[in-house]
Amino acid sequence: MLDTQLLRNNLDQVVARLADRKFKFDADAFSAMENERKSLQTRMQELQARRNSSSKAIGEAKRKGEDVTAIMAEVANLGDELKAAEEAFAAVQARLDALLFSLPNLAHESVPVGPDESANVEVRRVGTPRQFDFEVRDHVDVGAPLGLDAETGAKLSGARFTVLRNDIARLHRALAQFMLDTHTGQHGYTELYTPYIVNDNVLFGTGQLPKFAEDMFKVQKGGEEGGPDQYLISTSEISLTNTVRDTVLKAEDLPIRMTAHSPCFRSEAGSYGRDTRGMIRQHQFDKVEMVQIVHPERSFEALEQMVGHAETILQKLELPYRVITLCTGDMGFASMKTYDLEVWLPAQNTYREISSCSNCGDFQARRMMTRFKDENGKNQYVHTLNGSGLAVGRTLVAVLENYQNADGSVTIPTVLHPYFGGRTVIGR
Structure with missing residues (x-):
């Protein structure tokens, strides 16, 4: 399988080299899935940070004897959102993997270019x-x-x-x-x-x-x-x-x-x-x-x-x-x-x-x-x-x-x- 960093950093070059191998790579589909993956990854990090902060707030409120019902409800909602984001992330990652696993290796520069x-x-x-x-x-x-x-x-x-x-x-x-x-x-x-x-x-x-x-x-x-x-x-x-x-x-x-x-x-x-x-x-x-x-x-x-x-x-x-x-x-x-x-x-x-x-x-x-x-x-x-x-x-x-x-x-x-x-x- 190809190095994903190579795809992310040199997409146009990879598309051209795959074309030499008679493989048409849908760069737009890859970019769309990659953007979705990044967005979901950022979303998961944000939700995890908010849940951690809220969980910490629950502990502090309990030590002060304050009502924690609202904070606990917020943590539960954040947990549900995080789970949904994780499932969506796993789904887009699976689509990305399927695409990546279908790509042939890139030919070395010493290989003659030709159709057959x-x-x-x-x-x-x-x-x-x-x-x-x-x-x-x-x-x-x-x-x-x-x-x-x-x-x-x-x-x-x-x-x-x-x-x-x-x-x-x-x-x-x-x-x-x-x-x-x-x-x-x-x-x-x-x-x-x-x-x-x-x-x-x-x-x-x-x-x-x-x-x-x-x-x-x-x-x-x-x-x-x-x-x-x-x-x-x-x-x-x-x-x-x-x-x-x-x-x-x-x-x-x-x-x-x-x-x-x-x-x-x-x-x-x-x-x-x-x-x-x-x-x-x-x-x-x-x-x-x-x-x-x-x-x-x-x-x-x-x-x-x-x-x-x-x-x-x-x-x-x-x-x-x-x-x-x-x-x-x-x-x-x-x-x-x-x-x-x-x-x-x-x-x-x-x-x-x-x-x-x-x-x-x-x-x-x-x-x-x-x-x-x-x-x-x-x-x-x-x-x-x-x-x-x-x-x-x-x-x-x-x-x-x-x-x-x-x-x-x-x-x-x-x-x-x-x-x-x-x-x-x-x-x-």
Whole structure:
């Protein structure tokens, strides 16, 4: 969530920066609610002061033996007025909060301004796409004879679910294990295993709620006694980042680096019709996630580092890819700057997203109330970052397509040989 002081002191600037993100902010409505809030706050302070003064007068009158009936009646009336003012204040504050919680993060000044993905900026390309001397097949045609079973997935759960068998299942597992081993062994991340079902306030903390409720799978509705709604996670960023919610950290605790392998569940409402074939866009998929909790002065340095960590996986797998900077109109809700990594898919003759690395600044920290005590003993909000390291299913797609052979077999990337007992090929 945005700093309310920034809105109050620089409203026109915030409106303009939100417009860059294709968000139309009703400044007049905000100003009207803010004025009402201020007026009610002043009214409550005045009523409280008058009630305190009258209460003191009652004590003095009683000591003098005077009649206090009128003063007590006045105090009772002031109490009723104060209660009404407090209820009105709570109502306007709730409307303000709802408005504030709907606002996306502000883009960093280094982010290119643009309406959609057409304005994204390519940073670099790494690796040369392979030249095939046979007709290239997509991952479905390559994988089906080897154990990629969309038909059974659909029979069990409907469209956009897949069953993996035999060597394809092992390759999927090997990729996830290799990613975890690299991030924990070389990049300094601590591996966590976290719940796949979380409470609604956790999703609120990282920004999935309330805006993206339709994209989540709700598994438990809160009961009449006030229990929380619960949802399946759409990424382990949610659970990893929230491990530090409602916490005041020590400066020396930073940075905190966490990683986890988990399934992810997304209903992706509104996405139907896109990538309906194969494993590019599934309702259930696996991802190895990276999260960093850092000092505000180190977050952009950490973002570049995290992109490098994701790139390492692609480089070790010898998969061609490119890095792009997302423009203001294509960034995620909580991000202030995002890099996407896109892997080369020869069957599509294009690059497709396989990782997204974002610096969220203090946006999530404000929603989670995650702070640290600086060298002056003052509480400051941390900055949070997240990135895919990588999406396991899409990495499997890239391996199947880039490492396919004319005879229908798939060469196992060299770095994965230890996970296959030394085998170099699947499918023969």
